[in-house]
Amino acid sequence: MAARVFLDAQDPWVNWDWLSTHIPYVWDAIQQHILLAMIALLGGLVISLPLGVAAQRSPLIRLPVIGALGAFYTIPSLALFAILVPFTGIATNTTAEIPLVGYNALILIRNIVVGLDAVPRDVLDAADGMGYRATARLLQIELPLAMPAIFAGLRVATVSTIGLITITAVIGLGGLGQLINQGLQESFHTPLVVATFLSIALALVADLLLAGGQWISLPWARHA
Amino acid sequence: MSILASVWAWFGDGAHWQGPDGVPTRLVEHVQLSAEAVVIGAVLALPVGIALGHYGRFGNLAINISNAGRAVPSFGILVIAFQVFGLGDLPIILALTALAIPPMVTNSYVALREVDPDVKDAARGMGYRELAQLLRVELPLAVPLIMAGIRTSAVQVVATATLAALIAGGGFGRYIIDGFAQLDYAKLIAGALLVAMLALVTELGLSGLERLLVPRGIRLLMAPKLRRATTFKVA
Numbered sequence: 001m002a003a004r005v006f007l008d009a010q011d012p013w014v015n016w017d018w019l020s021t022h023i024p025y026v027w028d029a030i031q032q033h034i035l036l037a038m039i040a041l042l043g044g045l046v047i048s049l050p051l052g053v054a055a056q057r058s059p060l061i062r063l064p065v066i067g068a069l070g071a072f073y074t075i076p077s078l079a080l081f082a083i084l085v086p087f088t089g090i091a092t093n094t095t096a097e098i099p100l101v102g103y104n105a106l107i108l109i110r111n112i113v114v115g116l117d118a119v120p121r122d123v124l125d126a127a128d129g130m131g132y133r134a135t136a137r138l139l140q141i142e143l144p145l146a147m148p149a150i151f152a153g154l155r156v157a158t159v160s161t162i163g164l165i166t167i168t169a170v171i172g173l174g175g176l177g178q179l180i181n182q183g184l185q186e187s188f189h190t191p192l193v194v195a196t197f198l199s200i201a202l203a204l205v206a207d208l209l210l211a212g213g214q215w216i217s218l219p220w221a222r223h224a
Numbered sequence: 225m226s227i228l229a230s231v232w233a234w235f236g237d238g239a240h241w242q243g244p245d246g247v248p249t250r251l252v253e254h255v256q257l258s259a260e261a262v263v264i265g266a267v268l269a270l271p272v273g274i275a276l277g278h279y280g281r282f283g284n285l286a287i288n289i290s291n292a293g294r295a296v297p298s299f300g301i302l303v304i305a306f307q308v309f310g311l312g313d314l315p316i317i318l319a320l321t322a323l324a325i326p327p328m329v330t331n332s333y334v335a336l337r338e339v340d341p342d343v344k345d346a347a348r349g350m351g352y353r354e355l356a357q358l359l360r361v362e363l364p365l366a367v368p369l370i371m372a373g374i375r376t377s378a379v380q381v382v383a384t385a386t387l388a389a390l391i392a393g394g395g396f397g398r399y400i401i402d403g404f405a406q407l408d409y410a411k412l413i414a415g416a417l418l419v420a421m422l423a424l425v426t427e428l429g430l431s432g433l434e435r436l437l438v439p440r441g442i443r444l445l446m447a448p449k450l451r452r453a454t455t456f457k458v459a
Contacts, residue, residue: 071424073457074379074423074424074427075419075420075423075424076382076383076384076386076419076420076423076459077383077459078383078386078387078397078400078416078419078459079386079400079415079416079417079419079420079423080416080420082400082403082404082412082413082415082416083413083416083417083420085404085409085412086227086409086412086413087227090404103457107455110455156294156455159291159294159295160294160455160456160457160458162295162297163294163295163296163297163298163458164457164458164459166297166298166299166300167297167298167299167387167459169299170390170400170401170404171404176297177297177299177300180297180299180300180303183303183307184303184306184390184391187307189307192300192303192304192307193304195300196296196297196300196301196303196304199295199297199300200295200296200297203294203295204295207291207295
């Protein structure tokens with residue numbers, strides 16, 4: 001194909017020799033990827049738990065919070081990274097995490113609201129009748145029953161985040177995105193293909209781990 | 225000069241509004257690439273999702289295609305398409321189309337599945353043949369969720385098209401990538417604002433179109449809520 005003339009025809013999709021000598025290099029990228037993902041998810045959880053509960057209690061909070069985060073979620077990550085760089089610096093975790101935490105906060109808040117909304121009225125009445133105070137009812141009755149919905153949101157957020165992190169290669173981070181970028185800059189297939197594959201694998205493994213974590217930690221939700 | 229003032233000056237400079245690197249040209253490139261990918265994706269995805277939903281088959285496949293699509297790094301797919309097909313619009317459109325398909329399949333599947341079985345029975349009882357029932361009863365009821373799928377895909381395609389600048393494509397991403405390369409913060413932020421605006425306009429514009437397309441009776445029946453069957457973000 002004419003379009004391929006600028007490529008080295010000898011370059012295989014995966015050069016196993018290169019890979020076998022660059023395992024520590026790939027491992028570093030995986031570690032950065034996991035670290036960036038963990039911060040984005042923990043940050044999203046820390047923000048979304050209080051905001052989600054507040055949003056579910058009051059439409060006055062729900063509408064502006066979900067509206068603002070919904071608009072934020074619509075904005076492409078590359079645009080947010082670009083807007084932040086002059087203020088929070090290039091290749092800093094802050095620049096990478098602000099958009100990712102915001103995206104995760106939207107997904108999680110929406111699922112917390114849905115999960116809490118779905119707690120049956122009868123259950124709340126029974127808890128009130130048994131003398132639960134508001135905080136105890138929230139922590140011991142409502143949140144546990146909302147946990148399956150929250151876990152579902154966490155899984156979506158995790159898988160999305162792991163894919164989006166590759167884009168932070170543009171601002172000098174990237175985790176596995178660095179390898180994709182190297183593949184692009186050097187027209188070298190191996191890091192590109194390996195990193196794309198590993199990014200997908202990482203997302204699927206994280207999803208499975210969360211599914212397993214849910215099964216173990218929420219015995220009352222196992223029927224689903 | 226503060227950054228905000230320099231961004232303001234960038235937008236005020238007439239030179240940025242004409243020629244091959246002007247805002248109008250970049251806008252047309254961005255919209256054209258995105259629209260082509262969404263249209264091709266819709267032609268491929270909607271019949272599949274609608275058929276699966278109508279017959280109620282392969283539901284796991286229809287739902288999980290979105291889960292799988294979410295795991296695919298858009299940057300990696302773009303660069304792989306570039307390495308296979310080289311310079312030009314073809315690799316960009318192929319990669320964008322691939323990312324556009326999953327949410328449309330899932331949403332149209334769920335849309336058809338959620339049509340009330342009583343309504344389908346009533347249609348059958350009134351003598352509708354299968355095709356007429358699908359076209360005149362099920363599809364009108366499914367329009368809101370099908371459109372939500374198109375909207376979700378379109379916003380993600382517009383976002384991913386920004387990355388096309390990394391593989392020498394056009395569009396607003398050009399300003400962001402060139403702004404990084406030249407350390408020109410005014411251009412960088414101007415590009416980011418243009419991309420953000422375009423994504424928001426896509427979301428709002430398609431929501432408006434959705435309202436126009438939903439039959440009046442259904443609009444009155446259902447609260448106008450902008451619901452999606454799947455959350456999908458890849459760029």
